[in-house]
Amino acid sequence: MCWFIQTFKSSLGKKYIMAITGFLLGGFLLVHALGNSSVFWGGEAFNSYAHHLHSMGPLVPLFEICLLAVFCLHIITAGYLFFENRAARGSQYAVQTSAGGRTWGSKTMPYTGIIILLFILLHLVNFHFPEKTVEKPISVFVVEVLHGPQALLYLIGLAALLLHISHGFWSLLQTLGISHPKYDQPLRVLAWILAGFMGAVFILVTLLVLFCKSYLAI
Amino acid sequence: MASKTINILVKIWRQNGPYVQGCLEEYPLRDISTDMSFLEMMDVLNENLTRKGQEPIAFDSDCREGICGMCGAVVNGTAHGPQKETTLCQLHMRQFHDGDTVVIEPFRSRGLPIVKDLVVDRSALDRIIQAGGYVSVNTGSPKDANTILVPQHVAEKAMDAAACIGCGACAAACPNGVPMLFLGAKVSQLALLPQGKLESKKRAIEMVLQMDKEGFGNCGNERECENVCPKGIKISNIARLNREFLKASFTIDH
Numbered sequence: 001m002c003w004f005i006q007t008f009k010s011s012l013g014k015k016y017i018m019a020i021t022g023f024l025l026g027g028f029l030l031v032h033a034l035g036n037s038s039v040f041w042g043g044e045a046f047n048s049y050a051h052h053l054h055s056m057g058p059l060v061p062l063f064e065i066c067l068l069a070v071f072c073l074h075i076i077t078a079g080y081l082f083f084e085n086r087a088a089r090g091s092q093y094a095v096q097t098s099a100g101g102r103t104w105g106s107k108t109m110p111y112t113g114i115i116i117l118l119f120i121l122l123h124l125v126n127f128h129f130p131e132k133t134v135e136k137p138i139s140v141f142v143v144e145v146l147h148g149p150q151a152l153l154y155l156i157g158l159a160a161l162l163l164h165i166s167h168g169f170w171s172l173l174q175t176l177g178i179s180h181p182k183y184d185q186p187l188r189v190l191a192w193i194l195a196g197f198m199g200a201v202f203i204l205v206t207l208l209v210l211f212c213k214s215y216l217a218i
Numbered sequence: 219m220a221s222k223t224i225n226i227l228v229k230i231w232r233q234n235g236p237y238v239q240g241c242l243e244e245y246p247l248r249d250i251s252t253d254m255s256f257l258e259m260m261d262v263l264n265e266n267l268t269r270k271g272q273e274p275i276a277f278d279s280d281c282r283e284g285i286c287g288m289c290g291a292v293v294n295g296t297a298h299g300p301q302k303e304t305t306l307c308q309l310h311m312r313q314f315h316d317g318d319t320v321v322i323e324p325f326r327s328r329g330l331p332i333v334k335d336l337v338v339d340r341s342a343l344d345r346i347i348q349a350g351g352y353v354s355v356n357t358g359s360p361k362d363a364n365t366i367l368v369p370q371h372v373a374e375k376a377m378d379a380a381a382c383i384g385c386g387a388c389a390a391a392c393p394n395g396v397p398m399l400f401l402g403a404k405v406s407q408l409a410l411l412p413q414g415k416l417e418s419k420k421r422a423i424e425m426v427l428q429m430d431k432e433g434f435g436n437c438g439n440e441r442e443c444e445n446v447c448p449k450g451i452k453i454s455n456i457a458r459l460n461r462e463f464l465k466a467s468f469t470i471d472h
């Protein structure tokens with residue numbers, strides 16, 4: 001078998017795919033969080049950020065296609081891992097306890113993953129597909145969606161995302177073999193801080209629009 | 219500490235053969251000395267069962283001093299029982315209290331099929347070791363001592379990895395049933411030393427592929443293994459395995 005396929009078909013190889021795509025998604029998430037933080041400076045700033053982003057021409061669809069491919073790779077591989085791992089467990093223990101390694105995040109990876117997927121679909125339907133115009137810029141859409149009951153779905157989706165990356169960011173380092181007694185603990189803390197920061201930005205934006213819609217007025 | 223005796227209720231997984239349905243059976247035990255080892259408690263139980271004309275419980279053990287890797291069961295949900303860095307044979311009944319219920323189950327993982335009661339077939343681990351192949355060693359006329367220099371701290375790390383006794387508890391504790399800590403230790407102990415360098419790439423690849431063939435799952439970095447390993451093997455060895463396999467796959471030249 002071709003060495004490349006053999007490598008990425010193996011158990012470790014599938015984990016490398018998860019780690020690399022997870023890293024790329026994390027990178028996207030960071031940029032997305034920084035971009036969304038323009039909401040804190042009001043509706044004008046937010047709309048002008050969105051406008052600048054979309055004036056990059058052909059780069060935008062190119063970026064979108066890459067992101068879609070990365071997502072698909074992450075999700076399809078996750079599906080394989082989920083079913084393989086469930087079968088590999090064999091039978092269940094009558095007494096189920098944790099010896100102390102698992103965290104809420106690590107235990108729920110496949111389930112938070114599914115919630116994130118549904119959330120992303122909702123998110124695209126809300127903001128990506130509708131036509132935005134000068135009369136009805138993106139900030140109006142954001143207020144329509146987040147200043148209402150749908151904000152609850154957003155908070156659930158974001159909580160799932162936070163849980164997912166709370167394990168994911170450290171896990172991807174371990175999977176790629178990035179581990180050294182000197183910087184293991186700092187990296188772990190850094191991964192948590194990064195996950196917490198992104199989660200905080202998204203959740204704050206949602207709460208801000210939910211409770212104070214005039215903030216995004218133009 | 220003065221020795222005392224306790225009464226306990228043990229619930230043990232009984233399964234007649236590899237592919238039949240098993241279930242938990244209850245056995246009350248009286249006057250168990252807290253100085254007994256866990257396996258001695260099992261011996262007492264088997265003695266009682268034999269006297270009553272019942273089938274004794276099948277379980278594995280050999281050295282009973284924590285070095286051979288033959289014993290092992292899941293006690294109240296934890297592989298090798300409640301005491302950290304302790305094999306089942308080195309666990310003592312003083313870890314339990316009067317009136318306790320003790321549930322004893324076999325190691326469970328698709329790659330370690332149950333043979334009978336608490337006995338599992340761990341030959342998959344042997345086949346992974348075999349797949350690792352040989353290590354080249356210079357023979358011929360004797361060499362001066364210390365011609366191959368190994369820094370002390372590296373030798374220590376290799377020895378820490380070599381402490382793995384191949385018991386399979388890591389696979390039993392893993393939610394995905396994979397002996398990744400075992401493999402990490404076995405790849406690391408040689409990858410760290412100059413003597414193992416020549417074959418290190420081939421070894422990492424072959425051992426991982428064999429592990430996959432045996433039907434184990436995929437590591438999810440859950441860290442349950444590290445918490446049950448009787449030899450205190452650390453998951454930094456899994457990270458080293460991950461590095462070795464990645465490096466080997468991309469750079470091996472045959």
Ligand code: HEM
Pocket residue numbers: 015018019021022023025026029074075078079081082109110111112113114116117164165167168169171172173175176436437438439
């Ligand atoms: C923005 C969205 C997402 C980000 C940033 C993200 C990030 C990550 C990261 C960093 C990992 C760790 C990789 C490793 O352990 O080496 C991971 C694992 C995982 N992801 Fe995601 N992910 C996202 C979306 C999803 C979605 C939509 C799904 C499923 C439908 C999913 C399912 C999983 C699963 C099941 C794992 C665990 C794999 C394992 O350890 O066995 N993820 N993710």
Ligand code: SF4
Pocket residue numbers: 381382383384385386387388389397399400403446447448449450451
């Ligand atoms: S790594 Fe630890 S738990 Fe796994 S087989 Fe070796 S000694 Fe047993």
Ligand code: FES
Pocket residue numbers: 278279280281282283284285286287288289290305306307308
């Ligand atoms: S019987 Fe040898 S390690 Fe327990």
